[in-house]
Amino acid sequence: MESSSLPARSSRNAARKGRHQQVTQENNQLAIDFYSETVKKSNTKSQSFELHSAQTNEMIVKSIVREPMRLLHALMHLTVLERRLYWLVLNQIRNIQYRNPDQVKPYGALTFYFHSSDIIANDVKWSVTYIKDIIKLLGKRAVDWETEEGVYTHLTVFPTAQYIRGKGVIMLQLHPLLIPGFLELGNNFAQFELYAALKLTSEYAQLLYSYLSRHAWRGKWVIDLNAFKEIMGATSKSYEEFSNIRIRILEPAMEQISKFTDLDVSYVTMGVGRKVSSLEFTIAFKEVNSLEASREIEETSKHKLKEALETVANYTLEEKQIFAHASLRDYYSQFTADEKHQILNTPEFLNRFCIAECYISSGQVGRDKHDAYMRKSVFFPTGANQLPAPNSAKKGKN
DNA sequence: CTACCTGTTTGAGCATCAGT
DNA sequence: ACTGATGCTCAAACAGGTAG
Structure with a gap:
């Protein structure tokens, strides 16, 4: 049973990474409480929290955030501190992302506990009204969408948001209907480093950082x-x-x-x-990533490639042409007009272009080799329908 | 004339400080 | 830990100037 493997896996990962994560099973529904590294629930029955070492400015631990682009677009108007909370949420659930929501039972609740020092610099004295305002605002943030069947939905992202006075603890509960949107990445998501992102103080810098990371x-x-x-x-x-x-x-x-x-x-x-x-x-x-971050990046790259290949495989000829046309325009200025024409109008070339583009855009091909790899893949494939193996899965510094 | 640049003002929200 | 006050930064708007 696919659903039963999720809690085991996520709690195992949480233990490995030293996070405080509590998984409970209630009425056959999965409920997970996430605790940030600075706050942890104590073992007493009443709601009581213990503070752990607050994050320092010297935070060097790499912690990855994966942000679905659909979410990014839906939540473009968050203020700086709201976005920091939202990123912390994404960071906490990264161990259970990649899941197909249909494979798991509906979540009872995903509850997140952070400390105000997670979003406000350590040395800044914060006021209660200040935090309350952020929570009030975040509690109002809503997304809406309409399905192909014409069902229009409007809901608040965090219907329950609390501030526990005296402890500085912020509690957020994610709307259950939005959990799939937070978990399902597809091949269109941004991946970046949490503690670097938390340092950004301009709303536009935050937004742009997500897009540039993508x-x-x-x-x-x-x-x-x-x-x-x-x-x-x-x-x-x-x-x-x-x-x-x-x-x-x-x-x-x-x-x-x-x-x-x-x-x-x-x-x-x-x-x-x-x-x-x-x-x-x-x-x-700028720099070579830590071992743990590198492992996650590699994992992400594989996932992205798989999703991208699946997406392209379902494209019609026309969709492939649109996809290839946009890529050629934006990234392959060194290709001649004749080459571009050949790619767009020869199904065989078009197919190989789309597949090679998946490898490149998912980070499987060394950055300085994009043009050469693409040329070889399209015009000089090694096998009948075989693409040359990407030379390097690592992204270079240059 | 158009498109872009520079300087200024204004208000909201954020960061910080002194004091409880 | 928390409050209230204050100064600063940023986003927005506008007027006038300049390059092509």
Whole structure:
């Protein structure tokens, strides 16, 4: 039974990673309480919490967050501190992500306990009203969507949010209907390092960091300016002027991301004449990841590849052409017009392009080898339908 | 003339401090 | 741990200037 293996696995992982996680089985429904590293429930019956060593500025433990892009888009308007809480939630559930929600029973409740020092720097004196305001705001955040059958749903992400006065403990309960959305990653998600992300103090820097992390494996991210404005939530009148986008979004965000996170980022504007129509970001990893983080990154890469291959396999010819056209436009400027034409119009080439693109976009191919790998995969495959093996699964520093 | 840049103002929210 | 006050930062808006 697939569902019964989940609690065992997650609690085993939690034990291995030294987290405080309590799994209980109630009415055949799985309920999990997550405790952050700074707060732990004591063994008494009443609701009482013990504080553990608060996080220090010297936090070097790599802790991964995997954020589904659909969630990122749905929650683009979170304030800085709300987003920190939301990231902490994603970090706590990373051991049970990748699961197909249909394979497990509905969750009774996922409850999270954090300490206010998890989201506010150690040396900052915080006020109760301040924390209460954050909780009040986060408790109001809602998402909505409509299914193909026309069912429109609107619900609050954290219907129950509490602050335990005197202990500084924040409790969040995730809406059960949203749990699949938090757990199901597909192949479209951002993966980044929690403690670097928590240092960001600008809303735009936080948002942009998620997007840049999503495309970091590619080393490059090209986005239409209007699309960029939309995903940044910068749709007000003042952002019709590019200078405002540059001054208020790009420059502060670039500076913070480069200063605080594991990414080295820069951007150039592209367009006709002086009119900026799109942005091209260059993304590089600063340092070699720790062993544990490397293992998780490798695991993620494999998962992403599998999901991407499945997605592409279900594409119609037309969808493959759209997919390939966008990739060629954004990432393969060195290909000639004739080569691009051949790829888009020869089903055999198109297929191989799509598959090779899955390997590249999931980080299986060394960053400096994308063009060569793609050329070889499309035009000079080693076997009949065989792609050359990616040379390196590790992403390089350059 | 258009698109972008620079400087200024304003208000909201965040960070910080002194004191309880 | 907590409160209340204060100063700072950031987002937003606007006016006027400049490059192409």
